[in-house]
Amino acid sequence: MPQKPSPVLTQAEIAAGLRALGLHPGMGVMLHSSLSSFGHVEGGALAVIAALEATLTPAGTLLMPSFNHGAPFEPGGPGVFDPLATPTTNGAIPDAFWRQPGVHRSLDPTHAYAAWGAQAEIYTRFHHRTLTMGPASPYGTLLADDGWCLLLGVGFRSNTFHHVVEMSTGAPCLGQRTEEYPIHLPDGRQVRGRTWGWRGGHCPLNDAALYAAEFHSRGIARTALIGSCRATLYRLREGYEVIARGLAAGYAGSPPCSACPIRPRAVPQTVTSDWDPAAGQPLPDSAAWTY
DSSP states (O other): OOOOOOOOHHHHHHHHHHHTOOOOOOOEEEEOOOOGGGGEETTTTHHHHHHHHHHHTTTEEEEEEEEOOGGGSSTOOOBBBBBOOOOSSSSSHHHHTTTTTTTTEEEOOOEEEEEETTTTHHHTGGGGSSSSTTTTSSHHHHHHHHHHHEEOOOOOOGGHHHHHHHHHHHTTSEEEEEHHHHHHTSSSSSEEEEEOOBBOOOTTTTTTTHHHHHHHHHTTOOOETTEEEEEEEEEEEHHHHHHHHHHHBBBBBBOOOOOOOBOOOOOOBBBOOOEETTTTTTTTTTGGOOO
16 A cells, blocks of 8 residues: 655744744754654755744854864865865755855864854854863853753754763863864965864763763653654753763763773874863964964
8 A cells, every 4th residue: 555645844834843842032042953854844954944043033043063073184075174165964954054144154174063143153253262062162152141952853862062061071082172174264264273182982971872861851851743853952051960960970880081091082183282271262372363
């Protein structure tokens, strides 16, 4: 027997689902997403983006990852990050989002953020002068502003907020601006930009998102279906508390961060950190101050 075609989900229906989940005008929200989780969306990724923007309004702020995870620097790649041209590897919705007029994109060479709305320029403008996922990063600033995280059709393994908690609590497995890559700036200059040093092993706590069960048991995570997409919304400051406690004390049989032997990886792009932890900014001779 032939299967019935999937119903077509409209922008208005997505917006109604977002409002029912708890999104409202003026909120600051970080999105992780899967377009395919919705099934058939009339208008595709752009309709999802439009529904989010209409719900938050320009008084709110929408953040998305526009990370390339080092793809431009792999063999056969262009060898440079261009914020006006380099695709993101985070899926169809973020890749359509950063290309839109009015969206700002930061200059971290492997983990740039894209942002729209009231705080978009403030969140992204000086990302290249701070820690990739640290307290002053776009995501860390959203936390300070009492923002939220929205997961559309993805689970907590896609929740990069746990990296913000790691860097904010000094996890020794992540290098503080210890990898350097070429960036082609919008003004035509080519500079050397810093990013974090990714860990040289699998984190037994966050890479498996073991904290997700506690998010649900404590009622931190709100969930709903929007079409066939399972949507999850949580307040960052509530999530921070759970994740930070797990990193400090361990959970689900895994040891605390302080007892973990994993350290940052060593790659050809590894360099000595230019970060001054006491000042909370790059050293005075860092190239980051020139752009």
